[in-house]
Amino acid sequence: MYLSPNNTTFLLILISISMLMNHSNCIPTYNYHVCRDPILENASNSDIFQSELTSLLEILSLAASSKSFYNASISKRLYGLFLCRGDVSAKTCKKCTGIASQEIKSKCVWNSSGVIWYDECMVRYSKENFFGVAKTSPLAFVWNTNDKNRTSPSETHLNAQALMYPLIQDASSRKRRFKLGKSTVCDGSERYGLAQCTRDINKSSCISCLTHLMNKSGQCCQHKVGWRLLAPSCYIRYEKDIFYGDTTGPLISPNTQKPVLPTKDNGKRVQKLLIFHMIIPITSCLLFYLIWSSTQLRKGPQQGEGLTDVIQGMNVTHEDNKGEVQYFSLSTIKVATNSFSDDNKLGEGGFGPVFKGKLSNGKEIAVKRLSFKSRQGIEEFKNEMTLIAKLQHKNLVRILGCCIDRNEKLLVYEYMANTGLDAFLFDQNKCVNLDWPKREKIINGIARGLSYLHEDSRLKIIHRDLKASNVLLDEDMNPKISDFGTARIFYSDQIEGTTEKVVGTYGYMAPEYALEGSFSVKSDVYSFGVLMLEILSGRKNINFYQPESRDQTLTLIAYAWRLWNDGKEQEFLDRLLVKACPIDVALRWIHIGLLCVQERPKDRPTMSSVILMLASSTSLPQPLAPPFSLSNYYDNTSDQSSTTEEEEDDDIEFQPSSAKTKSNDT
Incomplete structure (x- = not known):
């Protein structure tokens, strides 16, 4: 059938309108990308590298049809993986990984390592074998660009800490290294969180990776009501609006496979399968994507004023916040107080007992452990933390931090040698x-x-x-x-x-x-x-x-x-x-x-x-x-x-x- 220029234009308009109606289902939400380790354009092995990178990304894209996480290597010279958000459907994962693979190849064409993040997935490759190694650099953060009130003086970072630290513990303990959750803040509204690691790292590495990101969030994201921190091996997200729950298709199997080493024969098979499984279903989406990306992705980090440069050089420690309220893990408190032993008990008041403790650096602390029957609810608990943190006077006790872990609510004060x-x-x-x-x-x-x-x-x-x-x-x-x-x-x-x-x-x-x-x-x-x-x-x-x-x-x-x-x-x-x-x-x-x-x-x-x-x-x-x-x-x-x-x-x-x-x- 012959299409005149006018008919062709009309058809494109119809396709564009159709794609606009289904935009959220077709186009993954781009966050950021980082390209590192540049290679010379005229290097003799440039063509080999490009060919191997193409094959690697094709393998990852194909695996996304049935997996939510996959890692593979090419001749032990190039390593890569993709990770889809744990709650997205197989259809969404497949689309996101396909587009991410194309984008990272385009953006990092002359770099031997790169990582690209979308809301729904991430893709990473490198000439170095990074499997099983937790990496938190490069690190980028994004905050909510859709909310007119992106920041709020009343949005204490303690809200995020109370939600995110338990999620970190749960995510690291799960086979899929993924956990969603929500909590209610003092004004009665909800907050939603996500913590996820790539599944090539173990539990302890996952905890370390996610905790590192939470430490950084205290510097970048104070008073922000929606944000996410992105690292190569893990990421976290905190929002005031629900952002998860894609149910457009069946969830992906969490199983992983060993790295694939392709041969010439299965390389051709991969290309044929890609045409059938990927190219045809997403052709219409890519058409709109080309139109949309020319006006949106081209803007880069300026889009929505919410994307910053990669965070570097912020050296902070988990339990040294230089005067700010800090978060202590329950395990740290238990070690410091000898598991709340009676020998360390300083006294008991209306809200619960107080224990003496000593941190690993030798600093003495007093820990108020709110009793399970205590009438001091989460509002009073947060009130005490945020209030004392703002007060500086020699005749007011100084609070060092807190811990919220399931039923445990703990306040950590400077130790007073003569008690009450x-x-x-x-x-x-x-x-x-x-x-x-x-x-x-x-x-x-x-x-x-x-x-x-x-x-x-x-x-x-x-x-x-x-x-x-x-x-x-x-x-x-x-x-x-x-x-x-x-x-x-x-x-x-x-x-x-x-x-x-x-x-x-x-x-x-x-x-x-x-x-x-x-x-x-x-x-x-x-x-x-x-x-x-x-x-x-x-x-x-x-x-x-x-x-x-x-x-x-x-x-x-x-x-x-x-x-x-x-x-x-x-x-x-x-x-x-x-x-x-x-x-x-x-x-x-x-x-x-x-x-x-x-x-x-x-x-x-x-x-x-x-x-x-x-x-x-x-x-x-x-x-x-x-x-x-x-x-x-x-x-x-x-x-x-x-x-x-x-x-x-x-x-x-x-x-x-x-x-x-x-x-x-x-």
């Missing part, structure tokens, strides 16, 4: 070590740490759970505020927040927070006041018991108020301090503590004002009565039936009353 303040303050033997200078330093340090959180850090932060056990002491007895799992951030001019889920500790919560769910910087001031009175008296506000008192529900705060009104505040001081401290300063500090625990938030001073009061001798305002109405609430024997088995130590979680009333009972 409560271990000294409320121990009959250790309390003698807390002389007046040390208590003075501890109170001032806590005040400075809180003032930094409220006024001097980049973000206004409300701790919401300040107590003796959350103040850690270093080897010089310097205090550091810890445990930011329940902390909240205030932005701009915000001065108050409310919540229906009150989380805190008996005896330290301000009345407006405990009863109404309202919190502010003044809530922390109240907690500081309680803690300050505990340090001065050496007694717990919780379970406070005064044998000579007729009121057995009297709190430590109420006791301090009574003695202060009676002019007997010296009786409130710890007996160890009475003859070993400047009495006038100690009594003044009791006064400051009572100012901090006044019932109404507006009557309490700010922490910056508290610091000035502690450092000066100026006159102080008279304190108003503290909230005695909470004495029954604080009493440990008042209502234990409302707690659950998950409520450990003194931490509580309850729904506040909706009634905005306060008792005036004094």
Whole structure:
């Protein structure tokens, strides 16, 4: 049949429209390619090399009809492989490998090694035998070019770490060296991930390869909501939109075969089979591909502004992030803590036990292992990691990293030689070590740490759970505020927040927070006041018991108020301090503590004002009565039936009353 030029043009238009409708099924998504080791054009063996490369790529293309991974060599002079993404169909794998083979031959025609990556497959060749050797160089990364919001300040890299590290472990353990997965982030949206290695490398090499890529992702991909890192032996991908699930045909057999050494006879057979199995089915796709590539692939790395040059020279180690939150493997933590042995246990709080550990470089660490029953969910866990990482103050504990592995959630802190303040303050033997200078330093340090959180850090932060056990002491007895799992951030001019889920500790919560769910910087001031009175008296506000008192529900705060009104505040001081401290300063500090625990938030001073009061001798305002109405609430024997088995130590979680009333009972 004769086709006129007009008819031919019309036919091409029809074909192009048809191909546009099926573009995603025909054209694989090109990512990047690298050509290395150039050969001379006039070299005597150039023709031989080109012939052998053609034969090798034909073998790989043919194998893609039934395999998802295949490696082959030509006369032990040229080695190559292809790898298709583990979830794509045989049809997609075959198309991708065929096009990738043609493209790499075209782009790397004068190079003795090359690798090309598509979303659906990769093809690699070299004159060096690379089978069984994990290679992470050259390394390239691509980020999502289709999303208008390619980056987001709220997209913490911890989301990627929490998803990708378990995938890395699973992928390396599987025969196909491939694993997909998804997770839910704090805003309720999903994130999707992929980890895959070529199947010529073993498990340990696969783990090493994928972990290396994750280390690099921390440098290239912070705050990006979609990215992938591509290496010759492995690659990883992280997206906010689902990208896998090609079901247009049956999945490919995961089996591999030994390298094929072709002869002259089977070389001709390969060419004939290629014509039948490849050329005819993809002719229409190649037609559109020529049209499409002339306008798109020609743009190279500029397409979509998402492709960068090959990453080189970024020397980082897995467990040395120079101040950033880092990821520790579970195996590393187990070795450091002797598999969480009781001998290494430092203590236990509401969210789980804390263990001492030592890393391979000799650095001592403290590991908080969140219990399986812990109410601290993934949101609070990530909150604590990201929050502390942004805070830099000598009176705040420094977090080193974390580990998320299936049911395990671990936080790794700098080790504090003297553990928590409560271990000294409320121990009959250790309390003698807390002389007046040390208590003075501890109170001032806590005040400075809180003032930094409220006024001097980049973000206004409300701790919401300040107590003796959350103040850690270093080897010089310097205090550091810890445990930011329940902390909240205030932005701009915000001065108050409310919540229906009150989380805190008996005896330290301000009345407006405990009863109404309202919190502010003044809530922390109240907690500081309680803690300050505990340090001065050496007694717990919780379970406070005064044998000579007729009121057995009297709190430590109420006791301090009574003695202060009676002019007997010296009786409130710890007996160890009475003859070993400047009495006038100690009594003044009791006064400051009572100012901090006044019932109404507006009557309490700010922490910056508290610091000035502690450092000066100026006159102080008279304190108003503290909230005695909470004495029954604080009493440990008042209502234990409302707690659950998950409520450990003194931490509580309850729904506040909706009634905005306060008792005036004094």
